[in-house]
Amino acid sequence: MTDTLRTPGERSARPGHPTTDTARRTGRRTRFTDDTGRRVRPWELVLRYLLLLGVLALTIGPFLWQLSTSLKGPTEDIYSSPPSFLPDHPTLHNYGRVADVIPVWDYALNSLKVAVASVVTNCVGSALAGYALARLRYRGRRVATLVFILALLVPAESIIIAQFTTMRSLDLNNTLIGVVLPGCVGALNVLLMRNAFLNLPYEIEEAAFVDGANVWQRFLRIALPSVRGTLAVVAIFAFMGAWDDFLWPLIVLGDPSKFTLTVGLNYLHGTFANDQRLVAAGTIIAVAPLIALFACLQRYFFRGVGEGAVKG
Amino acid sequence: MALSSPARRGSRVRRQLPSSPWLFAAPGLLVTAAFVLYPFVSTVVNSFTDRRTLVPGDFVGLANYREMLHDDQFWVALRNSTLYVVGVVPALVILPLLLALLVQKHIPGIAFFRSAFYTPVVASIVVVGLIWVWLLDERGLINSLLETLGAGPVGFLSDQWLILLSAMAVTVWKGLGYYMIIYLAALANVPRELHEAAAVDGAGAVRRFLSVTVPALRSTMVLVAALSSVSAFKVFSEVYLIANPTGGPGGEDTTLVMLVQRTGTGLSGRVGYASAISVVVFLITVVLMLLVLRADRKDEAQA
Structure with missing residues (x-):
């Protein structure tokens, strides 16, 4: 897999090249390029991260919900609606009880x-x-x-x-x-x-x-x-x-x-x-x-x- | 130099201690013969007998197979296992590919996302099944979220068809990360020049996906279809946990492997009949593989 994360400074930096220093200075901000070498637009990057976070919630969320349930004490309502995602008083009580x-x-x-x-x-x-x-x-x-x-x-x-x-x-x-x-x-x-x-x-x-x-x-x-x-x-x-x-x-x-x-x-x-x-x-x-x-x-x-x- | 041709060199290294090759291979061969090949032959032989767990049984010819034809439970199980393939395979061919495209670019934090998406693969199917049983519970998270949106509780775990659908969703959820990695490896091999050429020709992202990525990944998609259809047809744990060990209301959600497990185990297990069903499971998985591979060849001929 080719590395698609590059800074413009790296790209033009050749040993002995007179413009290297200027390129470094101006290219300080990291930019992202896609497979064809074109710059990825910021909104595209935002969209990408939003999608990633959405899928993350779907794949990791169920594990975290299970963890949260396991830490809820006997007096806490686990069926509440709207659901409470964090236990009020986290306890390892259930691990002893199981x-x-x-x-x-x-x-x-x-x-x-x-x-x-x-x-x-x-x-x-x-x-x-x-x-x-x-x-x-x-x-x-x-x-x-x-x-x-x-x-x-x-x-x-x-x-x-x-x-x-x-x-x-x-x-x-x-x-x-x-x-x-x-x-x-x-x-x-x-x-x-x-x-x-x-x-x-x-x-x-x-x-x-x-x-x-x-x-x-x-x-x-x-x-x-x-x-x-x-x-x-x-x-x-x-x-x-x-x-x-x-x-x-x-x-x-x-x-x-x-x-x-x-x-x-x-x-x-x-x-x-x-x-x-x-x-x-x-x-x-x-x-x-x-x-x-x-x-x-x-x-x-x-x-x-x-x-x-x-x-x- | 001619003296040290590879073949000669190889033969010199290989030639000595005549008994050691078998010593090396023996453990693996013995285990495979005793616990895979012998049980396979024994399954086929038993399928022609009325053997039970505690009774050796007699040869009964095709009686077990004839019984199967008139056994409603068998047809229900065959229907469910087939539906499972139909429901799960398209999702597992397409969704992991989209996911692989999403995590393909090396943007900051991508390694974390890739690992996180793979986590369900690592967990036991029992853990995954129980997590989802709790999420889909009548008073579980999903129904309580639906309730805050004003929708009534949905009987994910009580309706015959919703049970099957929920189990399929769990299978897809658990399989996404695995096939994502397979696609990711394949995507790395798609020639970059093709994308560049298409981009120069003015093709947008969607067009490039359909005209460059998909054709280049065709053989990987076939591989994923083959792997996922065989494993979907053999589904057991998801339905066993989400319906219940007897296969949901009236046993209507029983799958073929569940039927094998229920019929053939325990002290009164009907080993003969369960073996006949096992033979059918084996034959159908072989046919599924052949069908997928044939579809592959037909596609190739058209291309």
């Missing part, structure tokens, strides 16, 4: 366990398999690649009943291991890692080979550090996928003590639907860690969209 109604911190811990396990298995499994598909010559490599491509074409929703009976026959239904297993090495992640390894030049690994490095050393010391970016994408999307997943844990977990946060929230909503303050507190607990993660690691989230969009 823990009395459902073991919300246990559920959060369950979600964390599932998400961390999924990150570890996906990173290890897809890096190993991706390396094998990209770098190692062996009979059946094409078949192995095909297995992952075929797996990518099968929508999880259409095999969920069979996954459930499989877990039952392994006696893993109602366990967190059962929640993790079906997604523990995603086919998409394997193919992403394969592409990342294919993009590495052979020469570096050959140098190590000449120096006597074996395949594990080449994988761990040379190839893997070079694909850190893709590995981070895999890790983040594995975490988000596991933390946010709903349908599969809902099916495989029957015992309320094993629930993950999403299933627990659904349970809270079904049982205590009348108390919106509690539900609001629960949803904030569920969404806060991911928003924090997103705030810190944005570029990997965006990068993952581009790479993951190949998914069918």
Whole structure:
């Protein structure tokens, strides 16, 4: 993407050019140009920001309303009309109360366990398999690649009943291991890692080979550090996928003590639907860690969209 | 130099430790085979049996598929999932593109707006669903705003069609940021010269959008249509949360995946029948993909 934000001073500033200084002085005010290099008129800029703020209200507003509801005390009317957007006396009361109604911190811990396990298995499994598909010559490599491509074409929703009976026959239904297993090495992640390894030049690994490095050393010391970016994408999307997943844990977990946060929230909503303050507190607990993660690691989230969009 | 042709170099690196490739690939292959491919085959096989959760069941031929033809619940669910595609896909092809155009220019603060617009994508569908259940509540924010405008409360969560419409709105709301990023990446690849040439020819912003941007983004729009139609057809959580687990008043809002979940799970789950519905879900998603890709090819032929 070309940078369209330029000051006229920058544009005419050439080393040794006699007019540079005058141009700098007169071009102090920042101006904006569009794709064709024409100046954006002020009213157009104002309109643009108004639209941006409107969309911002639509996308962030609902989260803020939920936060506000969760901070409203038991005596405050949450149904008032016109609505009051800020709590009169902000309190964390509801966060304590939601823990009395459902073991919300246990559920959060369950979600964390599932998400961390999924990150570890996906990173290890897809890096190993991706390396094998990209770098190692062996009979059946094409078949192995095909297995992952075929797996990518099968929508999880259409095999969920069979996954459930499989877990039952392994006696893993109602366990967190059962929640993790079906997604523990995603086919998409394997193919992403394969592409990342294919993009590495052979020469570096050959140098190590000449120096006597074996395949594990080449994988761990040379190839893997070079694909850190893709590995981070895999890790983040594995975490988000596991933390946010709903349908599969809902099916495989029957015992309320094993629930993950999403299933627990659904349970809270079904049982205590009348108390919106509690539900609001629960949803904030569920969404806060991911928003924090997103705030810190944005570029990997965006990068993952581009790479993951190949998914069918 | 001829000795170090890429192929030769590659083969030297690859040649050693004959067992390690399989060691490397084994975890991924085993998991994929055990938890994706085997369940897929087992779904197809089960669809020809009357298996239940606790009863192995017998081969019954096409009985499940025949039952489906006369099952009102199945047709209602098929209708709802199809309506979902029809309602959601056009919105998710067009709105994120407009949004991408809005955040494309590097004006101050734009990175913040881009991130903010992406936030709903990061949140769990359960969180998003519950936020909207509260917003759309009979006494929730939206109805109370409508009330201050003098309009009566709207039964977003009680009317059969409004429930479906509300769920679609939630799906679109949550998907906007994701497809916006896809479009943003594609917009960066639209040759700037085309815009400049069109501007020189006196084309206005709208004209340039229709004659330069849209044709250049055609394959991205097809990709978005394919991704969003497949995921819309498999909708579960939004409707499950906004209607209720049984699919709204009289179950009229049940979708196909909800029907699969309700029929096939639990101790008395009818695994055979649920598998047959699953096979239909799978086949329709494949057909949807093929249809979109074919429309793409037809467009290309005309262009």
